[in-house]
Amino acid sequence: MMPWRAIFFGLLELLAVAAPAAEPPAAAAPAQVVALTVDGAISPASADYVVRGIDAAAQRGAQAVLLQLDTPGGLASAMREITKAILNSPVPVIGYVAPQGARAASAGTFILYACHVAAMAPATNIGAATPVSITGAGSVAPASSAGKAGAAPAGSAEMRKLTNDAVASIRALAERRGRNADWAEQAVRDAASITAQQALKEHVIDLVAPSVPALLASVDGRTLETTAGARVLHTRDAMVVPIVPDARSRFLAVIADPSVALVLLLLGIGGLVMEGTHPGVILPGVVGAISLLLALYAFQLLPVNFVGLGLMVLGAVLIVSEAFVPAYGVLGTGGVVALVIGAVVLMRTGSAASGIALPAVLGISLAGAGVMAGIVWLAARSRRQRVVSGSEEMMGAVGAVVADFQGRGLVHVHGEHWQAESAVPLQRGQPVVVTGRRGLVLDVRAAAPKPESRP
Numbered sequence: 001m002m003p004w005r006a007i008f009f010g011l012l013e014l015l016a017v018a019a020p021a022a023e024p025p026a027a028a029a030p031a032q033v034v035a036l037t038v039d040g041a042i043s044p045a046s047a048d049y050v051v052r053g054i055d056a057a058a059q060r061g062a063q064a065v066l067l068q069l070d071t072p073g074g075l076a077s078a079m080r081e082i083t084k085a086i087l088n089s090p091v092p093v094i095g096y097v098a099p100q101g102a103r104a105a106s107a108g109t110f111i112l113y114a115c116h117v118a119a120m121a122p123a124t125n126i127g128a129a130t131p132v133s134i135t136g137a138g139s140v141a142p143a144s145s146a147g148k149a150g151a152a153p154a155g156s157a158e159m160r161k162l163t164n165d166a167v168a169s170i171r172a173l174a175e176r177r178g179r180n181a182d183w184a185e186q187a188v189r190d191a192a193s194i195t196a197q198q199a200l201k202e203h204v205i206d207l208v209a210p211s212v213p214a215l216l217a218s219v220d221g222r223t224l225e226t227t228a229g230a231r232v233l234h235t236r237d238a239m240v241v242p243i244v245p246d247a248r249s250r251f252l253a254v255i256a257d258p259s260v261a262l263v264l265l266l267l268g269i270g271g272l273v274m275e276g277t278h279p280g281v282i283l284p285g286v287v288g289a290i291s292l293l294l295a296l297y298a299f300q301l302l303p304v305n306f307v308g309l310g311l312m313v314l315g316a317v318l319i320v321s322e323a324f325v326p327a328y329g330v331l332g333t334g335g336v337v338a339l340v341i342g343a344v345v346l347m348r349t350g351s352a353a354s355g356i357a358l359p360a361v362l363g364i365s366l367a368g369a370g371v372m373a374g375i376v377w378l379a380a381r382s383r384r385q386r387v388v389s390g391s392e393e394m395m396g397a398v399g400a401v402v403a404d405f406q407g408r409g410l411v412h413v414h415g416e417h418w419q420a421e422s423a424v425p426l427q428r429g430q431p432v433v434v435t436g437r438r439g440l441v442l443d444v445r446a447a448a449p450k451p452e453s454r455p
Contacts, residue, residue, distance in 0.1 A: 031238040033216060034091075035066045042074025042107040044297070045245075045252030047081040053243045057091045063235055064219075065093045066212065067115060073106025076131065076166075083114040083173065090228035092116040096215055097124045097196070105129070109187055110166075113173040116224045118205040119215050120196035126204065127193030129170065129184075131162040163189060180204050212240060261298030266339075268292025269316045277320060311342030332373075397434045398447060401426045411444055420444045 034057035038046050050067065057065045067086075086093045095115030097104045100123040104112045109129040112118050120126065166188045174181035180203045186192045199205045209215035220236035245253065254260055271288020275281060318335030399413030406425040410417050411432055420442045426432060436443035 031063045031234050032060060033064050033066050033094075033235055033238045033240050034060065034062045035068065035212075035240050035242040037068045037242070037244075038108075038111075039068075039070045040072075040253075041256075042071055042078050042082070042111070043253065043256040044075065044078050045249055045256050046074070047078035048252060049245050049249040050082045051085045052249075054085050054089050054091065054093065056243060058089070060241070062091055062241070063238055064116075064233060065089070065091050066096060066216075066240065067093055067111070068096050068098050069104045069108050069112060070097070070099070070102035071104060071106075071108040071111075073108060073128075076107065079107035079110050080169075082111050086111070086114040086116075087176070088227050090226050092224045092226055092231055092233060094119065094215070094219060096209070096212070097121060097126060098212075100124060105193070109184075110170055110173065112205070113170055113177060113179060113184060116177070116226070117207075117219055117222070118177070118179065119207050119209050119218075120199060120205050122196055122208060122210055124196045125193055126196075126199055127187040128191045129166065129187040130189070130191040131159075131166045216240075255294050255298050257298075261295050264291045264295035264298065265312065266316065268295055269313055270320065273317055273320045277324065311338045313342075315339030315342055394434050394437050394442065399432050399434065399444070401428055401430045401432060404428050408441075411442065413442065418442045422446075 034053065036050055036053040038050065040046070054065055093115045094117040095104075095112040096119045097108075097112065098121040100121050102121065102124045104120075104124075104126045105128045107129075109126055112126060167185050170184040170188055171181045173179075174184045183192065183194075183202050183204055194202065194204065196205070196208050200208050207215070207218055209218055216235040216238055219233050222233045224231050224233065255264070268288045268291035271284040271286075271291060273288075275285030275288060278284070315335040315338035318331045318338060321331050321335075394413070397413050399411045399418075402410035402412055402417060404425070404427050405422075408419060408421050409426065411420040412418075413434060419440060420432070422432070422444050424446065426444075426446060431447035432444040433447045434442050435445055
């Protein structure tokens with residue numbers, strides 16, 4: 001029995017050696033946090049970027065979305081798109097006002113209030129969320145003075161509606177996230193603004209963090225309610241995956257820039273005016289129509305004054321008209337002046353999110369002045385040149401006699417036969433010079449003979 005037992009155990013040992021070693025279990029993939037950055041005015045382009053970024057984070061199965069903000073505010077409709085995307089996100093969104101020196105003003109305040117976690121870096125601020133009408137019609141008095149002694153709120157009915165709507169919206173966000181709703185209303189009615197430490201003390205935000213790693217470590221283990229249910233954050237040492245704006249988002253952001261929108265508007269108006277004065281050229285009309293449509297997209301962000309818009313249209317028409325009306329530069333000069341005043345009036349600079357840089361206005365003004373100066377120079381130069389068409393061009397033209405005549409006969413001028421009259425008899429082939437024109441009859445005289453050249 002002993003040999004068989006030894007053989008049996010020997011076979012077991014051989015099988016154990018020949019069997020492949022079991023592979024160790026695969027290491028779990030590190031947790032991911034998708035980072036989005038909004039730096040500048042809240043526009044349709046930034047709304048598109050944030051909404052698509054949140055969708056991408058959900059598809060990746062990310063632990064959270066880190067939305068870093070540094071904005072002076074922007075368009076209310078774009079802000080509402082962002083807040084709706086945050087409120088309905090299955091992935092927790094961590095709002096973070098950073099870097100140091102950044103702000104979440106106006107629309108940025110609403111966005112931060114909508115986030116599941118609201119955080120700020122030191123030396124940042126939040127607030128100043130009073131709505132401003134896109135037409136610039138009126139303003140709203142602070143609630144502290146409007147509500148005394150039962151007085152009706154100051155300002156136009158439109159502005160009161162905008163303010164009350166904004167107050168209701170931000171209070172709803174504050175109640176949804178359990179934050180200070182009274183201060184939120186104060187930020188809207190009185191344009192209140194506070195620092196990061198004050199915001200933490202007033203329970204406007206959840207924490208102050210000096211850096212992204214510190215922020216992710218601080219929120220690790222928190223349970224947050226999302227549309228997909230409760231989510232426990234595992235963000236400590238998580239991999240931060242930044243999503244940068246793609247070509248589409250960058251293109252929309254360039255168009256939404258106030259200075260670019262102004263240039264597009266001018267190109268649109270100028271192209272359509274040029275096509276109207278030169279039908280069939282095609283290119284100015286196509287460029288003008290495309291530019292005007294892009295400008296209308298950008299104007300979603302800009303406060304428009306229709307007097308300024310009218311002045312800019314008038315200025316463009318006057319500059320173009322200078323090329324067709326002999327006004328000696330008066331129309332062109334008036335057009336440049338109207339263009340400059342319209343550019344200043346059209347884009348109100350009361351909102352930090354929608355102001356136009358002074359160099360842009362000056363550049364456009366100098367370009368208009370250059371166009372006008374070029375038109376005047378071309379007109380002055382054309383006056384010094386010989387006439388090349390019309391009756392005046394026939395004066396001094398040289399032709400030849402078709403057949404002998406005395407009084408009236410035929411001459412050949414500019415490839416055509418003309419009836420001509422001469423005070424002296426002319427012979428066939430004799431060169432003549434046109435001295436006048438009466439309808440279809442030319443006055444001619446014999447041309448002076450060419451001097452003979454000496455050898």
